[in-house]
Amino acid sequence: MPVPLTPDAPRLLNALATGSAALLQRRFWSNGVNQLLQELGEASGVSRVWIFQLLEQSPSGLLQDYVFEWASTTDYRQLTQKRFRFFSMAIDDPEYADMVTRRQRGDAHACIVSQLSPGPLRENLESQAIRSMVTVPIMVNGQWWGTLGFDDCEREIAWEGSGLQALTIAAELIASAIYRHQLNSRKRQVDLLQRVAACGAWEVNPASGATWCSSGLLASLGYPQDYARLPLRRLLAHIVTEDRLTLWALLRQCCGVCNSSCRVDVRLIDLQGNTRWHELVIEAHYVSCGRLAGIAGLAIDISQRKQGEVQAQTEAEFDELTGAHNRRGMVRYIRELLESRKCQRPYLLLLDIDHFKIINDRYGHPAGDTLLKTLAKRLVGELRPDDCLVRLGGEEFAVVVGEMGETQVLQLAERLRCCIAEDPFVLDALPGIGGTLSACEVSVPMTVSLGVATMMPGESVGHCQSMAIAQADQALYIAKESGRNRVVAYWQR
C-alpha cells in the first residue's frame, strides 16, 4: 500500500509569488499563465499541470478544450493529442456527476487513483497512467470558466492543507487574469464601437450627482481620455444654454414615467469652444416605480447629419443666384415671426427692377445675373440682420420687416430705392459691348419701383402672405405706371 506524500507548501507559495508577477507583467496573459503553470509544476514535482476550458455544458455532458499545459518531460505531454481537442465528457456516471457538481460550485477535488472505486473515472485516469490528481475550478466572475489540474504519474500525493490552498490561490490568480483580459477586450470593443458610431456613453446618479463619461465622450469634450471625473455641473455646462432648457423639459417628462427613454438633439461645446451637434439618447432606470436610480445613455455626434440638414434647408429655402430667401424661405420666416409674437403686423415691400429687359438685352443675360447679385447685396446692406430679403423670381424681390410704423416702413422703402438709384452699378469688362472687346468697366444705372403693404395675420400664414403680396403688387403697379423709380404704399392709393 503506497504512502501518500504531502506537497511542499513553502515552495508552492514561492512559485505562486513568481507566477503572479508574471501574470501581471507579461504583455499577453496567456504567457503569464504558462509561466505560472511551469513554476507550480516544478515546485510541486508533479508530472503535468493543465487547464481545461469549459465551452458548453448541458445536463448530459460537457464540451471542454485542453488550453494550457506544462509537462515535466515530453512523455507526459498531452496538449497536442487529438483526443483532448474539444473533447466531450458524458456525465452519466455518478462519480463524474459528483465531480462536475463540485467544480460548478467552485470546490477543489483531489484523488489517489488506487483508492477510487472501480468505474469510468478510475479507468480514464489509469488509461493516462495517472496515480494521483487534484483539480481546482477556475471561477471567473462567479462562473465556472474551466479547471486547473495537476496529474502525478509517479507518486500518490495527498493534496490538502496549505498545499491545496496554494493551488486554489493559483486558480484565483488565473481567474482574475482572464477577467482582466475579458474586460480589456470588451473595453476595446466598446471603444471601437464608439469610434465607429461617433458616440460616447454617460451615466448620472441623480441622488449623489456622480457622473461617469466614456473615454470617447471625454475626448470629444476636449478632456484627456483618462480624466478622473467630471462634476455634473461642469458636464452640463458643455450643453448650449438654450438646448439645456429643452433637455430639462424633456427629462421632467421622461423621468416621470417608469423605465422610459427619450432622445434629444443638443449642441455640445468642447473646451476649445467648438460646438458640435449631438443626439442624446437617455434612459431612466428605476429601483421601483417612482424611485429613480440613474440616468444613462449615449451622446452620438450628428454634426455631419445636421450639416446635411442645414445644406438641404439652404437649398430648399434660399435662392441660389443671390443668396436671398425664396418663397418657401419667406413662408417659414413669416411663420416664425408671427409665432415668436415679437411682431403682430409685419410689412411686405415688393421691389421690381425698372426696365431690366433693356439691361439684359444690352449687356447679356450673364451680366444681368451679376447685376441681380450685386443689387441683392446692396439691399442687404440697407437692412437689419433680422429682416428678410426674398427673391420672388426674375427681377422681382420682396422685403419682410418686423414691427415698425407706417412712416418708418416708407422711410425704409425710400432708402432701398435710393441705394439702387444713387450709384450706378459697375460691370467688369464685357466682350462684345458696342461691337468691340472692351477692357474697361461698364457703368450701369439702375432703378427700382416699390409697392408696400401691411401683413394682416389671418387664418393661415399662406393666406396672410398672398393677401399682402396682392396688395403690395397693386401698389407696385401704380408705382410703375406713375413713372417708376418710386415708392407707393397700398394704403396711399
Ligand SMILES: Nc1nc2c(ncn2[C@@H]2O[C@H](COP(=O)(O)OP(=O)(O)OP(=O)(O)O)[C@@H](O)[C@H]2O)c(=O)[nH]1
Ligand atoms: N439676367 C437675368 N434676367 C432675368 C432673370 N429672370 C428674369 N429676367 C429678365 O428680367 C426681364 C424682366 O422683364 P419685364 O418683365 O418685361 O420687366 P422690365 O423689363 O424690368 O420692365 P418693368 O418691370 O416694367 O420696369 C426679362 O428680360 C427677363 O428675361 C434672371 O434670373 N437673370
